[in-house]
Amino acid sequence: MKATLVLAGGLTAALLALGAAGLAVGDDDDDDDHHEHHKRGWVEPGEDVQPVANAAYAEECGACHMAYQPGLLPMDAWRQIMAPEALGDHYGDDASLSTDLRAEIAGYLAANAAERSGKSRARAFSVGDAGTEALPRITATRYFRNEHHEIPTRMVAGNPDVGSLSNCNACHQGADEGVYNEHRVNIPGVGRWDD
Amino acid sequence: MTNTNPHRSVSLLCAGLLAAAAAVPAAAAGDAAAGAAAWAAQHSQAGGGEARSCASCHGEDLTGPGRHATTGKPIKPLAPSVNPARLTDEAKVEKWLRRNCNWTLGRACTAAEKADFLAYIASQ
Numbered sequence: 001m002k003a004t005l006v007l008a009g010g011l012t013a014a015l016l017a018l019g020a021a022g023l024a025v026g027d028d029d030d031d032d033d034h035h036e037h038h039k040r041g042w043v044e045p046g047e048d049v050q051p052v053a054n055a056a057y058a059e060e061c062g063a064c065h066m067a068y069q070p071g072l073l074p075m076d077a078w079r080q081i082m083a084p085e086a087l088g089d090h091y092g093d094d095a096s097l098s099t100d101l102r103a104e105i106a107g108y109l110a111a112n113a114a115e116r117s118g119k120s121r122a123r124a125f126s127v128g129d130a131g132t133e134a135l136p137r138i139t140a141t142r143y144f145r146n147e148h149h150e151i152p153t154r155m156v157a158g159n160p161d162v163g164s165l166s167n168c169n170a171c172h173q174g175a176d177e178g179v180y181n182e183h184r185v186n187i188p189g190v191g192r193w194d195d
Numbered sequence: 196m197t198n199t200n201p202h203r204s205v206s207l208l209c210a211g212l213l214a215a216a217a218a219v220p221a222a223a224a225g226d227a228a229a230g231a232a233a234w235a236a237q238h239s240q241a242g243g244g245e246a247r248s249c250a251s252c253h254g255e256d257l258t259g260p261g262r263h264a265t266t267g268k269p270i271k272p273l274a275p276s277v278n279p280a281r282l283t284d285e286a287k288v289e290k291w292l293r294r295n296c297n298w299t300l301g302r303a304c305t306a307a308e309k310a311d312f313l314a315y316i317a318s319q
Contacts, residue, residue, distance in 0.1 A: 065266040093265060094297040098290075163267045 047178040048121035054108040069178050070112035071122030077136035082106035139165045161188035230315025247299045257319040274319035
């Protein structure tokens with residue numbers, strides 16, 4: 001009898017402990033579900049370009065602007081941008097790097113440039129030139145211009161929350177993850193944009 | 196202002212870097228008041244563009260976030276009192292002083308100027 005009571009007591013304690021653990025796990029699940037829905041919704045468009053996978057590039061270049069995925073420009077354009085003298089006058093800014101960092105980042109960008117990508121949207125960025133200015137621009141590529149020419153200036157340059165077509169992530173909600181599908185476009189103050 | 200004494204220049208630079216590495220109040224080698232004045236000084240641009248100062252990107256209040264003048268990207272506060280990671284990475288401090296002096300003043304800063312900026316930032 002005594003042994004049964006002890007056993008029962010032990011079982012109760014174990015059940016209580018399990019219950020508490022179950023509650024905690026349940027809370028976690030709720031959080032996860034909420035997070036997933038919030039993040040993904042029903043439409044889950046895939047990556048259009050490979051997300052950035054180099055810490056030095058993300059840190060050094062992402063300090064001043066979105067770290068544009070390497071698949072958004074052809075190899076030769078990255079080579080021009082990453083030349084030491086070009087980094088000293090990087091679209092009007094001094095973006096000079098140490099020799100080692102410059103070599104690492106230039107190598108990463110070249111190895112993952114548009115024409116090296118397995119993704120068709122990234123490869124489209126390698127067609128034609130990337131502008132006639134001193135330095136190439138993603139916004140000057142033929143594919144980029146074709147995709148954005150219908151968007152009125154007031155929604156971009158005239159929109160304080162956007163400012164420039166260079167701020168991909170102002171409108172493309174998945175830009176940081178390499179998702180540029182139109183389903184994830186939300187122009188600040190305007191809303192969804194459908195072609 | 197040109198610093199003609201190489202020994203003073205080197206010792207000030209070292210003091211500045213030590214202050215940066217050790218973080219906050221030790222940036223005593225520089226003059227925080229001079230750094231504050233230099234921070235707000237407007238530098239007219241050769242090409243006729245808008246005058247620039249440190250505040251163009253970082254703002255007047257170092258405890259608040261800044262905003263990159265060209266790209267609009269938010270910049271975390273520089274004040275160690277609200278952002279303790281500031282002034283702890285010597286290479287990072289040197290890199291940004293080099294780049295930002297070039298952008299703002301159109302030249303490299305002297306060691307004394309850098310020490311003053313560091314003293315000012317450390318005091319915030």
